[in-house]
Amino acid sequence: xxxxxxxxxxxxxxxxxxxxxxxxxxxxxxxxAAIAGGFTFMVDMPNNPTPTITKExxxxxxxxxxxxxxxxxxxxxxxxxxxxxxxxxxxSPSVFxxxxxxxxxxxxxxxxxxxxxxxxxxxWNSLKPILVHAEGAQLEMALAFALKYQRRLHVCHxxxxxxxxxxxxxxxxxxxxxxxxCPHHLYMTGDAREKLKGYAMMKPPLGTQEDMDALxxxxxxxxxxxxxxxxxxxxxxxxxxxxxAFGVPGLETAVGLLFKGVKDGRIQKEQVTKLLYxxxxxxxxxxxxxxxxxxxxxxxxxxxxxxxxxxxxxxPFEGMTLYGKPETVVxxxxxxxxxxxxxxN
Ligand code: NCD
Ligand code: ZN
Ligand code: ZN
Numbered sequence: 001x002x003x004x005x006x007x008x009x010x011x012x013x014x015x016x017x018x019x020x021x022x023x024x025x026x027x028x029x030x031x032x033a034a035i036a037g038g039f040t041f042m043v044d045m046p047n048n049p050t051p052t053i054t055k056e057x058x059x060x061x062x063x064x065x066x067x068x069x070x071x072x073x074x075x076x077x078x079x080x081x082x083x084x085x086x087x088x089x090x091x092s093p094s095v096f097x098x099x100x101x102x103x104x105x106x107x108x109x110x111x112x113x114x115x116x117x118x119x120x121x122x123x124w125n126s127l128k129p130i131l132v133h134a135e136g137a138q139l140e141m142a143l144a145f146a147l148k149y150q151r152r153l154h155v156c157h158x159x160x161x162x163x164x165x166x167x168x169x170x171x172x173x174x175x176x177x178x179x180x181x182c183p184h185h186l187y188m189t190g191d192a193r194e195k196l197k198g199y200a201m202m203k204p205p206l207g208t209q210e211d212m213d214a215l216x217x218x219x220x221x222x223x224x225x226x227x228x229x230x231x232x233x234x235x236x237x238x239x240x241x242x243x244x245a246f247g248v249p250g251l252e253t254a255v256g257l258l259f260k261g262v263k264d265g266r267i268q269k270e271q272v273t274k275l276l277y278x279x280x281x282x283x284x285x286x287x288x289x290x291x292x293x294x295x296x297x298x299x300x301x302x303x304x305x306x307x308x309x310x311x312x313x314x315x316p317f318e319g320m321t322l323y324g325k326p327e328t329v330v331x332x333x334x335x336x337x338x339x340x341x342x343x344x345n
Pocket of ligand 3: 232
């Protein structure tokens with residue numbers, strides 16, 4: 001057992017809820033959850049109640065995010081009717097990609113019309129990736145549009161065996177596509193809904209054992225490039241409703257779950273850095289953070305227990321034994337976490 005140093009990890013898929021839903025999370029509390037979990041850079045999604053689909057909304061977010069304790073970038077959003085905004089924002093250093101929703105989920109940005117999708121893929125003439133929420137058949141369609149316009153495509157939260165196969169085939173054919181997986185899809189199947197009820201409801205939904213096994217295979221054969229948390233906090237009240245809100249928080253548990261994967265022999269230790277740092281950095285061209293690192297003991301176990309830093313105050317992994325809780329976090333030479341406690345505000 002010994003403390004090891006790792007780079008500050010990168011999470012390219014979080015929903016920090018500000019502005020518009022700050023009863024769930026905000027940039028400050030979300031950033032506390034990030035650093036407690038070992039992340040020093042994250043990229044926020046555009047599905048706020050007023051979506052991030054104009055330059056003005058983007059600038060508002062950049063401004064609001066200044067209170068965060070770590071670095072935050074943004075994915076721009078589209079409903080198919082804002083393509084004239086693309087060229088105004090795609091060179092912004094705050095923008096890392098364009099997010100496209102091809103299935104119903106939290107937010108109001110679903111695009112189902114094929115002509116609109118065609119227009120979006122055609123208009124995004126940038127090397128920054130188009131990120132898709134596209135499950136099953138929708139993924140096939142997204143891959144086809146990306147191929148048609150030769151756009152770089154990042155498949156978010158891949159969750160089904162059939163999707164792993166689609167990405168594997170696309171990669172084999174030489175198409176520039178990457179894929180991310182969420183920790184909850186690696187550790188839970190639909191059976192978890194019996195006990196966790198609404199707390200186990202998210203998009204894409206939890207799959208079967210076969211899906212879960214395929215995701216681990218995909219990680220190990222290079223089909224899956226990164227782990228993204230899809231940190232999607234909702235209040236307990238929202239999760240206990242008859243129609244629960246979709247999404248689970250994940251920033252504080254992702255690293256511990258991956259080191260559990262190492263402990264359990266599912267992946268090698270080097271892959272953790274690849275999945276949470278080198279590959280996300282490369283795919284999304286995340287800037288260097290000088291003198292930034294975290295320290296943890298990958299063999300040291302801990303149990304997921306409250307309190308949590310995320311404003312929603314719960315975790316679907318509560319009670320689970322994980323490994324490697326971040327003990328030190330340093331960003332640009334400044335100690336942010338010391339002995340596992342946040343020491344700045
Ligand atoms: C996300 C949210 O709540 O913003 N929910 C989810 O279940 N994953 C939206 C999304 O990523 O699809
Ligand atoms: Zn999604
Ligand atoms: Zn998401």
